[in-house]
Structure formats: C-alpha cells, structure tokens
Amino acid sequence: MRKCSRREFLAAAGAFAGGLALSSLGIPLGAVQAFAQELSKADRIKAAKTTISTCYHCSVSCGLLCSTDTKTGKIINIEGDPEHPVNEGALCAKGAAMFQMSANNEHRLTKVLYRAPYATKWEEKTWDWAIERIARKIKTARDADFIFKNAKGQMVNRLETIGHMGSSKLDNEECWLITAMARALGLVHIDHQARV
C-alpha cells in the first residue's frame, strides 16, 4: 500500500500545477516545488497501461479500468469505466474497493500451502508436488470406488466418493473446464453457489 504521508503533498502539488493560484496567494513555492517534480497520481495514471476488466462482486458486471504501472507491473488504480453502458463509471463500495483485491493486498495467498493429517501448521510446497499428489489422490479414490452399475443393473459409470464445489467467481472458460473434468472423472457431487 502506498504511504498516506505522501498524499499530503500531492494536493499541494496539484494546486501548484494549477498555475498562478499558489504564487498569487504568496505560497512559499520552494516547499512544494520538490514534490511537483514528482508525477502526481493523476499523471502516473495517464502514463500507465489501461486494461479493461469486470467487477468481481455482484452480477451487474460493472466495467472497470485498471491502471498498471508499466515499470513495476503493479496495479496503481482501479476505477469505473465511464464508457461502459451499464455502470457509466459508477461503482459501489465493493467495486470501488477492487484495488484491495489486487496483488497490492498483503493478505493474498502467494504460495501453495499444505496441511498434513493431524498437523497444526501449513507448510509451503511447490506446484509440481501438489499437483502430483492431488492427481494421485483422485486416481486412488476413483480406482477404488468407481460404480459401473447400480442396484438395478443399469450402467451408471459414476464416482460418489469425490465431490466438486465452485465457483461462480470463476470465468466462463474456467467453469466449463471444471464441468468437463468433473464429468470425465464420473463425479456426481457437483455443485456451487448457484444453488445456495
């Protein structure tokens, strides 16, 4: 997160950029001039890469403009897309807070975490290790529990000991991929927020 202390100078810098305002009022220019040398946030946004995105909360799908600093690759601002015909730039409290959902939030998960049976702590793991182990667990359960026929002798080809849940927070393509995967595995315990 940016330090707020920096903010207190930006307003003054902005006023300075306004032209005669400060000097005509006799403001000591030296104090703010140093900060005026720096880019104000508005200027940094003009220099940033703008990416169209969609709000991640309710189902209105408000348009967002994400500004990404081209040097650091970090998002420096997210606000409503004025061109979007549904929200016309507007955002509610959650939408206006989307910046805190980005990588700027220190609470974001950044490592694969693993909790062993009966363990009291998470351990950090690699993707390769986790994917390998998860795939093995799926196969072991499936090999043991796959049901070919039901009590009536009808072909059912299903697996009831693994379930899948989620998510309405994923993109369409991710949802579709999960649907396809679940069916190929034979899962029937498949559900997500749409029902609840």
Next chain:
Amino acid sequence: MTNHWIDIKNSDCVLIMGSNAAENHPISFKWVLRAKEKGAKVISVDPRFTRTSSRADYYAPLRSGTDIAFLGGMIHYILTQEKFFKDYVYNYTNAAYLVNERFGFEDGLFSGYNPETKKYDKAAWAFQKDAQGLVRKDPTFQDPRCVLQLLKKHYSRYTLEKVSSITGTPVEDLKAVYEMYAATGRPDKAGTIMYALGWTQHTVGVQNIRTMSMIQLLLGNIGIAGGGVNALRGEPNVQGSTDQAILYHILPGYLAAPRASAQGLKGYLEAITPKTKEPQSANWPQNLPKYVVSLLKCWFGENATAANDFGYNYLPKLDDGQSCSIMETFDAMYEGKLKGFLSVGQNPACSLPNAGKVRAALSKLDWLVHANIFDNETASFWHGPGVDPKKVKTEVFLLPAAASMEKAGSMTNSGRWVHWKYVASAPPGDAISAGDIFYRIMAKVKALYAKEGGNAAEPIKALKWDYADSKGAFDTLAVAKAMNGYFLEDVTIAGKAYKKGDNVPGFALLSDEGKTSSGNWLHCGMFTTDGKNLSARRGKSDPTGLGLYPEWAWCWPVNRRIIYNRASVDPAGQPYNPARPLLRWAGDKWVGDVPDGPWPPLADKDKGRLPFIMKPDGVSFLYGPGLNEGPFPEHYEPLESPLAKNPMSGQRINPAVKIFKGEVDKFASADAKFPLVCSTYTCTEHWCTGGSTRWMSWLNEAMPQVYVEMSQELAALKGIKNGDKVRVASVRGQLEAVAMVTHRLRPFKVQGQDVHQVGMTFNYGWRYPADCGDSANLLTPTVGDANTMTPEYKAFMVNVSKA
C-alpha cells in the same frame, strides 16, 4: 433475467420484492431511479425497511416466508378487478387449456399426493387431449376445467383479510401495492419484478417465483421492454457458472443430466426432447439432440463417434430420483461417505446452512483441495473454534489463485451479457488462475491413467484436453472458442459454405450427426465464423433507443437482449406498445431486437409461430404441471415458523420438501424457546461470507462486525439497547452479535398476534478479522426448496438474549 440491467429504465412500475437491489446490486439503482424520474412507481416489499425501501415510492412490510400469500392476493385482485391484459393472456398463455378431471385441490393438497413418498403423481395434473393428441381448449374461457377458471377458483381464497392475517402486511398496504402494480396490465404499460435470493431461499422458492411469473403473464409483462421476470443473480459470474453447469443436475446449456433409466444416447435424447402436436409451436427444444451431440464431440473429440453413441456412456448417470445438491453432498460427507473434495472460490464453512454440521463434515474427509485468492474458514476449518488440529485427519491443499484482473476470460452478467476481460497484472507470488490449476490437475490425472491404466480409464483417456498455450499454460481463448464450437467438416447450409475449423456462428447450425463440436450451445455465436470475439465488443450504438446496445459485448442466446420478445407484438406482428417498440414485423422481416426466431407473426397460420418458443406448446404456463408441489403455487409455512398451523389449510409445510433426519439436523417450529423469525442476508459492503471482502480494510471499516437488526419493540421486550452485545440462538447453534435496534423493523400482526422478526448478515466468519464474529449460518436449518434444494435461509426461528 429475461431482460437486462439497463432495461429497467423502460419500466412504469418496478416491484422489488425478494431482493434488496439498492444494497446488493447497487448499480441497478442507476436504472431504477432513471425509471422513477420518468414517472415510474418503485415498490419495495420486504420484512425490513432497507436502503432499497428508502428510495421507493411505496414500502410494504411482510413476514418472511409469506410471499405466495402476498402475491396470491395480487392474482386474486387482478382477476376479480379484470386488470389482466386479455389479448396477451388469451393468445400467449395456456389460459384456455382444459385440465383433466383427476386434477383437484383440497385442504392444501393437490390430487395425486402420496404421503409416504412425499411425492405427487403429476399425471393427475395433465391436460385433456383430443384424438389427435392436441390439448383441448375452450376459446370462450368459460369451461370450469379451463386454466383461467381454475386459476380464479384457486386464488379466490386469497382475500385481502386472509392475506394480511398471514403476511402481517396491513390491508391498506396490500391494496396500494396491488393497485399500483396491476395498473401495468395495459398494452402501453410495463411492470418489472426485481427479485433475488429473498425468493429463492425458501422451501417454496421456485413457487414464489412462479407466482410472480404468473402475475407477469396476466399483465402481459413478459417479453417486453421494461418488463420481464428478472432474477438479480448473486455472484459475479453465477449466470455463467450456471450456464456452464457446475451443477449435478444439468450439463452445459441446461441439458438435463443423464439418468440411469435412459440407457444409451437414443434413450437419453428421447427422455429429454419434448414433443408437441401444436401446429404453431416452434418447440425449440426439439433441437436438443444437436446440442447434446455437439457437446459430446467437444468433450471427447475423435473418440466420440456414431458407433459409440458419441461417448454418451462416458458420462456419469444419476439414479432416477438421486439428488446430489450441496446440502446432500455435505450430508453424505458428514456420514463419512466422501473421501475427497475439490473446491474453489466458495466458503461452505460459512455459507451453507447449519455451518456447525458443515465444519464437522469437512473433518471426515481424507483430503480437501481448495483454491482461492485468500484463506477462508473452509480451507482453515482444521484450526477453527473448538477444533483440535491434532484430531483432524484431513489433508488440506490450499492453492493460491489469480484474481479476476489477473487473468483473461469472460464473465456473464445477470442480463446474460458476456463480457471479455484482459490481464491487468500478474498474480502475486506463485498464484495461477483457477483454470490453470484444474487444467494441470486433470492433465496429470490423464497422464497417470495413460501410464498405469486404472478403473474406467476410457472416459479419462477419451477426454479432449488440449487447451494449453505455447507455454503450456491454460489457454482461455482456446476454451472460449471450443465452447462456441466449430465445424468438423466442410458443409454448406442454406447456400452458405463453411470450412472445417470455422467457428459455428449460431446454434441453429449445430448438427446431431457429429459434424459440429460445441461445448455449450448457448455460447454458440459468440465468435464469428472468422474468429472475431463478439464478447469483446465496445460499440455504443442504440438503434431502438431502449438501451439494448446490440454491439456492446455479446449476450446469449444469439445476442437477443430481451427473451420471449415476440410476446411484445400482437398476432399481426405490431408492437402492443407503439411508444416502446421492441420488435415490429415490417412485412418481410423483423425490426428491433434479435427476434425469438425468424418466423413471421402468429397471424400467418402456416408459418407463424407462438412466442414462448422454449415451451413445447408455444404458450406460457399459467397452470404449470411440472413442479414438485403442484401446478398452482399455494401458501405453506416455512419449515420453522411461528405458527403451529397454516392459516390457509391443514398442510403446514410444503408437502414435497425433503427433511434431513441426521443427529445434527434439528428443527424447532412454533416453539416458545425460539419465538423470533430470522432471515439472513448480505450488505452492500461485503460479498457473501466475506471470504474476500473481510480481507479488504476499506470494507471492513464500513461494516466491521456481525450485527443483528431488531425492532424497538422487541428490544424493549428483551431489555436490549442499541449496540449491546447479544446472543442469537437457534436449535442448531448460537453466536454473539451486536444489537442494532431500529425503526426499520416492526412487529407483524399475524393471526391477531405480534410476531417479531430479526435479521442478520452472513458476511462474517472466525478466520479474519479476529474480532468480527462468526457466521450466521451456525443458526440456519438444513432444508431446501422442493424442486431445487436451495436452502431456506430466509425464514427460520431463533431467540435473542443479552450476552
């Protein structure tokens, strides 16, 4: 939504009921208030006076769980006051259909009920048919067995006084709302309903919505600008995740999931494809076989051939009657019947009813995989309150996922608009997209089966899984194109030639012979033949002036912005409301929105088609013999209610509801220990369980801790002051909350008695922040709607006391 967000501005009367749109879909109010400023009436019906109510022209309170009574009274008013739109009702609904003599209704039960199985024999509700197999109709609408007469009879019991004594809504409020809304039953007026989980989350959820759909049909409000039946869906891509069918009971595009009794592809297609003899019915679902075969081709590629039923047998089949909804899954988990659970972007430890049971169920798993952008109470269940990690066997994998702005892909809003978005920044640390996570897991599973073989290896080997980009990562665009579909061979259709590999530009071109592949027929048309992604469009033209924006993004089906739009015109194809023409027949073609099919207007007895093209008979159902608890909605009390007896009949609760009987599934109705009605909901500042928003300081600052809203009257009775810490308890669990004593809740006068209602958000959980309080779902009952198994979060019984 049959309509879409912007279209709300076209309405003359906006009924917001079962929804708190200003708080939970705040941007919708841009359009609600634009309608209001043009003279529309805005009505808020809610147990609690909300931010929505504050901006409404009229507010009416009702006791939670009594919406059918409220709306049944409106049907009674519309019919007795002759407010209905006769042309529309006569032409476009089944009002004239004759129902067979077996149908009947007595003391809360329809005919055909089996109390042991708690199921109805729906054959008892069928229509009369003539020798040719056509439904018999009475064009005079006078036959006592015709739908209109049966409807009048059924709702004649819903008088103002009766309704008021059930809902607790004062009679004058009922009258005012009925009058305002019924005024839209004219050709030049449009009324819209904005509803959400306030209607779905009941044991009678589907019937709540059906009652309103019937009102919309009676008033001619479906298929028109400013009207429709508008479900304000909850999550950012819940429309899309439903369309893609992360659900046990459907496949992508709302194709029914295969059942064991339908053996082989032929049997399955016969079971799901509706038939009709109505000469003017389009019966669009007759095309389902094309969508099924194209889906199988997409999933199994060259391994899907006519000889192997296109891989139909690779799909899992549910037993007939088997239900695997999330409450049933967690019930099975609690019983120790599941070994593993894959989960992503959801927090059942706080979001599912009877959260104590859910949390205990997770500890019975051997392993749990959870992908998310933040930790939550589900991933961390093993160190939750009262849990000793040393006693929990479950292996847990917590996988870091990318947030929405860190991945490309499409999301579908509640109005069915599909928006494409782009990568704004890389995800932090080792995080990758959920698509990438599941792509990698399944690729590894496939590799294991390829190497080692295994049980039922065929479907896994046959699954087409080639969605990686040049760097080996999940390729979103490749999946989007597969969902749209492409031709598998060169074909010429209606004089136009398509090459193998071209995108299929619309689902009308899909094939049931294996000539096309399409992962979801509803998405067919999102790409043009030459590969242009229409969901990325940003055109702002608005030729109708109605805000359809046909060149902004793309919407299913086939960019039709308002579905059933052929119901907006008379049989000659001219708009019922010339001031807001959505569609018009120009002699040889339709002008306006993308029409619901190319056929000429209904008056053309040869080629013309009825407007409700997804209904087998082309008309919409005022009488609906398909749902589990009856063809007409009837008021039943919630499973837990303050009343020992249903004032409408001897049948207290929905007769078709499933009751869980496990040790932790306790219920307490009309019990002096739990005398208060409670609803759960969410607030503007948090999203669902707060799984993401509780990690965001600006939102926590605005809504920091769990609270319970209650009336001044109840607070006085309990000796509670605003801001006091209180204990809220149900028969299943309890939690502490801060009392919010407010004028915005009032006691209801029900059957002559004061009934108090309280409400809580379910936005909180123990994981973070430390002092925010726990989930309101520790209180809620495991019981669901009789058709959908959507939990009854909106009406259950609690008590409140000073902590």
Next chain:
Amino acid sequence: MSNGKSMMVDTSRCTACRGCQVACKQWNGLPGTKTKQTGTYQNPPDFSHETWKLVRFAEGKAENGKPYWYFFSDMCRHCLQPSCMEAMKKNEIVQDTQTGAVIYTPQTKDLVFKDVVDGCPYNIPRQDPKSKAIKKCTLCLDRLKANMIPACALSCPTGSVQFGERDEILKVVEARVAELKKTYPKAKALNADQVRVIYIVTDDAEKYHKYAES
C-alpha cells in the same frame, strides 16, 4: 471568467452504497481504519484525518408511521469564502483560483486546530495526530487538473453526486429542487450561495446531520 466548479449532492437519489466513501479512500490512498459495530450502518463513526468522505445514516419514524432512513454523503463544502481560512497565520490554506477547491497544505500543522475546526460551520477538518497537519477533502484537485472528475462523483451510481461548472450545477440544483418540491414541500438546497458542494434535502436538514446546514 469562470465561476469555478461545483458539486451537487442530491440526498433524494442517494442509496448509501458508499461507493463514494470507498472511492475517496482508493484514490487518495487513505487506509481503512479499525472500527467497531455500535448499532449503526454508519462507519467510520466520523471524519478523521484518514476519512474525508463519509456517508451518514439517520433513521426515524415518519408522520405516516412508516420508517425513514436518510443518507448524507458528507464532505468539505469548499466554501466560496471559507471561514476556516480565518485561522491562518500565513498561507496554510489555499484556494485554487481555477476550480475554487479549498486546499489544506502540510503547513496547516502550524495552525491551532481548534481555531480551524471551530471556524468551519460544517465540522469538517480533522488533525493528523502525528504530523499535526489538518486534513480534509481536496475536491480531488489533482484529478481536476488532469481533466478527471472527483473520484466520489465518478463512483456515484444514481446521479446523487454530480460535478461540473458551478454555473451549470447551480441550474441543475435549482431544477431538481423545483421538481422535488412537488412531492416534498420541504425540499431545498443547503447554503447554495455560500458553498461549492451543494446538498439537496427533502426534509429538515437537521434530521440528516447536525452540521448539514449552516
């Protein structure tokens, strides 16, 4: 000669979605502060050096017996002749000549805070306990200079908060009040001839907030 900028805050259109409250924090890099639930939706409870835009909630029972719930998206009024400036020793508070935005510079640390806040009829200024500088809304002057409208105005879904040339906004306010008077006889604009941020209310101003009107 331009008369600078103005903002309308039409409470009759506000849904208290608090998009403005958060958008202000987002743009200005202000932190979410630690708060408690005390029995109200209003949080944080008041302005601070880290909260410059705050939606205030006020409820009660109307004459017809039904509840009312008023929302007041409070912020600095950017007075035409700011009385807070009377507390200046040198030029710690400045007024931008182009827009009329009233800006507290870091030098406000040298002022007597009580004099500044007592000089404000709307009870807006707050002091940073560490730096002693006095803080409040800047009208997003940095955005204005870059031809962007204030973050709160952009975020507002319903047109409750509208920003523009003062002359234009005054016309919009006048028309809106006239329209509202048909339904709400008490409708009025608050101190429109003294402030740049003009609130419209439909009931007695003090029912919204103690310092709504001067």
